[in-house]
Amino acid sequence: IMKLLILAFFIAGAYGCGLPTFPPILSRVVGGVDARPHSWPWQISLQYRGSTGAYYHTCGGTLISSQWVLTAAHCISSSRNTYRVYLGKQNLGVANEPSSIALSPAKIIVHENWDADRIRNDIALIKLEREVATTDTIIPACLPPSGKILANNAPCYVTGWGRLWTGGPIADNLQQALLLVVDYATCSQPDWWGSLVTQNMVCAGGNGQQASCNGDSGGPLNCQNIDGTWDVDGIVSFGSSLGCNYPKKPSVFTRVSAYISWINNVSHTYFQQQPNY
Structure with missing residues (x-):
């Protein structure tokens, strides 16, 4: 019986979150490097359908359960009415990667207090048309505990198909870059981001060497726990128009741990509703 219990534990644990x-x-x-294929299996590509019928990558996002994806509110545009979520992707230039699947949204929920002018509450949830099975290439990230605050200089990784340098093309292969967290006391100083940054945001990078670029919008700031699991602690929100990695202008992320109750409320509200926009 003990062998059965141990086996069951490992099967259950093999596909938890964040592993x-x-x-x-x-x-x-320093800077972005190609990620090992499928090593960030919660990373998604949010794509919109253009006038020709072709789909274009517009933002990143994070799978947080079998049917829910986290992204930025600013990624959702009322003028783009057809989106798809690509899971299990590594190379955006390869049409049919065997590990990948494209799903339509059943519902898109932008935070009700999203303020585009001041970039507040930059968070949205996408309910997928159906539950997705966990595989070696599609695994949800863990959500951080509510209220979690990252320590100054905590090492986290931003991932996405964003621009590798200011004005450069978006990447084909998924990129990762190490970013060190900048605490609120530092990031809110007048010569940093000042009052534009709130305590519901996380700053990371800004050392003049590494930062996320605009093509990474909506994607995760991945931070590892002591037990080896990865939390999605941030959602790429904004950076400096002066460039991707300007000194004292770190990348700014929506702090996911400030929105756990909102995420739970939304996912429970739409738990059994039929697809509609």
Whole structure:
């Protein structure tokens, strides 16, 4: 019986949250590097359908359960009425990667207090048309505990198909970059981001070497727990128009731990509703 229990535990634990089958290679390389394929299996590509019928990558996002994706409110546009969520992607330039699946949204919920002028509450949830099975290449990230505050200089990784340098093209292969967290006391100083940053945000990078670029919008700031699991602690929100990695202008993320009750409320509200926009 003990053998059965142990086996059952490992089967249940094999696909929890935040534990990739193929762990990321955590380099300290300055700037973005190609990620090990499928080492960030919760990373999604949010794509919209253009006038020709072709789909275009517009933002990143994070799978947080079998049917819910977290992204930024500013990624959702009322003028783009057809989206799809691509899961299990590594190379955006490869049309039919065997590990990947594209699903339509059943529901898109933008935070009711999203303020585009002041970039507040930059968070949205996408309910997928159906539940997605967990595989080696599609695994949800863990949500942080409510109220979690990252320590200054905590090492986290931003991932996405964003621009690798200011004005550059978006990347084909998924990128990762190490960013060190900048605490609120520092980031809110007048010569940093000042009052534009609130305590519901996380700053990271801004050392003039590493930062996320605009193509990464909506994607995760991934931070590892002591037990090896990964939380999605941030959602890429905004950066400096001066460039991707300007000194004292770190990337700014929506702090996910400030919105746990909102995430829970939304996911429970739409738990059994039929698809509609």
